[in-house]
Amino acid sequence: MAAAQLHTRPVGIIGGMGPAAGADFVRLFVNACNAYLTRTGFKVVDQAYPEHWLVQVPVPDRTEALCNGHDAPLPALQNAVERLQTCGANTVAIACNTAHAWHTKLQQNHPRVELLHVAREVARQLKNTGVKEVGLMATQGTYRTALYDTALSQAGIVCHCPLDNERETLMRGIYQGVKTGDLAYARACFVNVAQRLQSRHGDLTLIMGCTEIPLALEDAPEASHWRLLNPAQVLAQALAERAYN
Amino acid sequence: MAAAQLHTRPVGIIGGMGPAAGADFVRLFVNACNAYLTRTGFKVVDQAYPEHWLVQVPVPDRTEALCNGHDAPLPALQNAVERLQTCGANTVAIACNTAHAWHTKLQQNHPRVELLHVAREVARQLKNTGVKEVGLMATQGTYRTALYDTALSQAGIVCHCPLDNERETLMRGIYQGVKTGDLAYARACFVNVAQRLQSRHGDLTLIMGCTEIPLALEDAPEASHWRLLNPAQVLAQALAERAYN
Structure with missing residues (x-):
């Protein structure tokens, strides 16, 4: 039986x-x-x-912490890493782009855990597929920490960000839309900003750089021919590769 | 802030x-x-x-064990209960109908954990809504253990099961369909059996008594007006009630 030859490890x-978004990440x-x-x-059984293991814990708002310059989300994230490690998971993915602001601290404090980094995984995949230019849809927290800018510029990829009022529109779609369950409102917000990015920069790859965005944008009729990239999917693939390594 | 008054406990x-199906259960x-x-x-934030916590572990095939009269799935299930308990979860749901064959043993061996029972939760909900008669789509393992028959008859509900060849069709839909990722094939199998149950017993409520069945059947065009009941949804609701209690 093929499954018996598989080498897996817990993640x-x-x-x-x-x-x-956490539930969708497991999917x-x-x-x-x-x-x-x-x-x-291998046979799929x-x-x-x-x-x-998935642990969904209450974590103080990431963007609020970044905009006000404090580390309130860190203890909950640290605790989650430690408990997953206790469960035997030595490779861990964080199903939130904005929370990667604490990636360096988390990794330093838990050197025995391999903590995947969503923007580095995305930059690697974009570089491998020859993409030179992208648009980034994300939270104010993610823009503020330049999470993607750093990883993308190291890969030689130009990253276009929305204007201030468009960023506010994305935040409304995330907080008043997806996080409350109003996907129709979220979809309208995300489609609006995506269209503006495309009208300024052409038909470019759009990074859905907040795990809430794909939940409403991916099945929008307007988006059926857009080049959308879901970082959660890239990160999930990276995690699967580690689990089978 | 409303959220501060909420009392929650880990599940x-x-x-x-x-x-x-496990990923879908979290959703x-x-x-x-x-x-x-x-x-x-309360405010949705x-x-x-x-x-x-969700733990997805390799568990030996449940129906195979039940058809051959052994308990191979039990150790993995026990281990999962214990580790979830270590994580602080004192109420646990099993996202698999067939695995409930070991519910009594698991509950006896872990008396401090409240282990929800999918068929009892479904029977309670059906009774509360006045349903008197249902059709049951499930695995051979679930039919063999009479998981639903017992809970439903105690609630005064008549349960109609498919014929032998129809049960085989369901098994193909589950194993060669959903479990391998071929949802179109699974959908055809499930629709076929559902239609046969309805042609014999009328327009009755159909219990999708295997967590794989809703993944392919719920969005079938034929099913748009059927009365489908997803036990995973009922169990997830029961778990949420416990988490907020």
Whole structure:
């Protein structure tokens, strides 16, 4: 039986930011495992999936902390890393782009855990596929920390950001839209900003750089021919590769 | 802030049977939490969700064990309960109908954990809504253990099961369909059996008594006017109620 030859190790996912995005991250991870099994010729059965843990914990608002210059989200994130490590997960993904502002501290404080970095994974994939220019849809916290700018510029990729009022529109879509369950409102906000980015910069790849954005934007009729990149999907693929390594 | 008055406690979910259904169970749980918050007038923000853990572990095939009279799935299930308990989860849901065959043993061996029971939760909800008669779509393992028959008959509800060849069709839809990722094939199998049940017993409520079935059946065009009941949704609601209690 092919499954018996598979080498897997437990991995962990920190979610709750928001919880719907965390649930969706598990779906993306499972899809990535299925794709791995299919690609490598293993039979796709329940027992061929690696052990994986999701913990969804209340974490103080990330963007609020970054805009006000404090580290309120850090203790909850640290606690989650430690508890996932206790569960045997030595590779961990954070299902929230903005929370990566604390990636360096978390990684320094937990040197034995491999903490994946969403923007570096995205930059690597974009570089591998020859993309030179992108638009970034994200939270104010993510813009403020230049999370993607750093990783993308190191990969030689130009990153276009929305204007101030457009960033506010994205924040409304995330907070008053997805986080409260009003996907129609969120969709309208995200479509609006995506269209403005495209009208200024052409038909470019759009990074949905907040895990809430794909939940409302991916199935928008307007987006059916857009080049949308879901960083959660890239991160889930990276996590699946580690789980099977 | 309303969220500060909320009392929550950590809950756990055992998944991996299959992993796509486990991921979907978290989605249903998050939706149930959102509905609870909305119904009780609390603001829906990330921090208002209870801490919850999902562990997806490889568990030996449940139906195979039941058809061959052994307990191979039990150790993995016990281990998952214990580890979720270590994480602080004292109420646990199993995101697999067939695995409830080991519910009594698991509950006996872990008396300090409240282990929810999917069929009892479904029977309670059906009784509350006045349903008198249902059709049951499930695995051979679930039919063999009479999981739903017992709970439903105690609630005074008549349960119609498919014929032998129809049960085989459901098994193909689950194993060669959903578990391998071929949702179109699964959908055809499930629609076929649902239509046969309805042609014999009329327009009755159909219990999708295997967590894989809703993944393919719920969005089938044929099913748009059927009365489908998703036990995972009922179980997720019960878990959310416990998490907020």
